[in-house]
Amino acid sequence: MADKKIIAVIGATGAQGSGLVRAILADTSGQFAARAITRNPNSDKAKALAAAGAEVVAADVDDEASLTRAFTGAYGAFCVTFFWDHFSAEKEVAEAGHMARAAKAAGVTHVVWSTLEDTRTFMKLDDPRMPTLHGKYKVPHFDGKGEGDQQFRDAGVPTTFLLTAFYWENFISFGSGPKPAGDGTFVLTLPMGQAKLPAIGVEDIGKCALGVFKRPDLIGKRIGIAGGAPTGDEMAAGLSKALGVTVKYNDIPPDVYRGFGFPGADDLGNMFQFKRDFNDAYVKSRSLELSRELNPELQTYEQWLAGHAKAIPLG
C-alpha cells in the first residue's frame, strides 16, 4: 500500500467516482491506491468503499481547505461537479476553482477533470436557435464545466480535460428511458433528429479515467470518451431487442422537449439540440478508439444493454 500512488476521487460514492474507485481496486497492475472522498464517511456507500479497500476521507467541494487536506499525499485527483444537485453553473465554476487550487496546493501530479463543452464557444448567446438560460448560458450544465477548465489552467495544475458522455444509465435512473405509447408499445422520446448520441456506461467512465492516470502523456490534453454513438432509431432498436418489446424512436422538436416542465427540461432540451446541431464536432470529440485503448473492457451499447436492460423501468 505504502508504495502505491494514491488517487483521490471526488464524488466517490456517486456514478463516475465510484466507477473509478472500483476500477482502481480491481486493477491488477497494483500501481494505485484509492482515496474515496465523501462528505459523509459514515454513509453506507462510504462504508462499503472502505470495506472494499479504499481509504475514505471527508471533504466538500465547497470547502477548499478540506480539499487541500484530502488531496495531500495524493499522486492523482479525479475532479467532478454535481450540477443536478443545485442547478447552478456558477457554482460548478467556483467548485472547479476550489478543486484546482487545492490540487495545486497539495502538489498533485495529475488531475483528471470531468468536463463538458462550453457550448457558447459554438454559438453566441444571441444565437436564436435556442434560448439563453439563467442569463448567460446556452446549456448551463455543459457551459459551467467548460468554463471551469480555465480554473485548472489558471491554477497551473497538470490536468487532463476528460469530456464525458451521456450515460446509458440515464435510461434507468434519469427518466430518459422508453415510455408506454398506450398501445402496448413504447417510445424513446428525444429531440435528436437522425443525429448520433455518443454515450457510455458509468463504470466505463471510471475505467477510462484510470487509463488516463496511467498515461502522463495525456496531461494538458483534452480528450473525449464514449462506448458508442447510436442514432435514436438504433437506440430504440437496441432497446426493443434487449427488452423484448417494441420501442420506437419518437423524434420531437427541441422546443417541445424544453416545454416538458420537469426541472432542467430547458437545459436538457438545449443540450440535445446542441448535440444534434453540432453533431459532427460533438461525435468527433469522443473517440471510441481512444476510449477502448484506455479501457479495454469498454462496453458497446449492445453489451451495456445485455448487462443492464432488466433494470430499465418500463413505466
Ligand SMILES: NC(=O)c1ccc[n+]([C@@H]2O[C@H](COP(=O)([O-])OP(=O)(O)OC[C@H]3O[C@@H](n4cnc5c(N)ncnc54)[C@H](OP(=O)(O)O)[C@@H]3O)[C@@H](O)[C@H]2O)c1
Ligand atoms: N447523467 C449524464 O448523462 C451525465 C453525463 C456526463 C456528465 N454528467 C455530469 O456528471 C455530474 C455528476 O456526476 P455523477 O453522476 O458521478 O454524480 P452522482 O452520482 O450524483 O454522485 C455525486 C456524489 O458526489 C458527492 N457530492 C455531492 N455534493 C458534494 C459536495 N458538495 N462535496 C463533495 N462531494 C459531493 C455525493 O457523495 P457524498 O454524499 O458521499 O458526499 C454523491 O454521491 C453532473 O455534473 C453531470 O452534469 C452527467
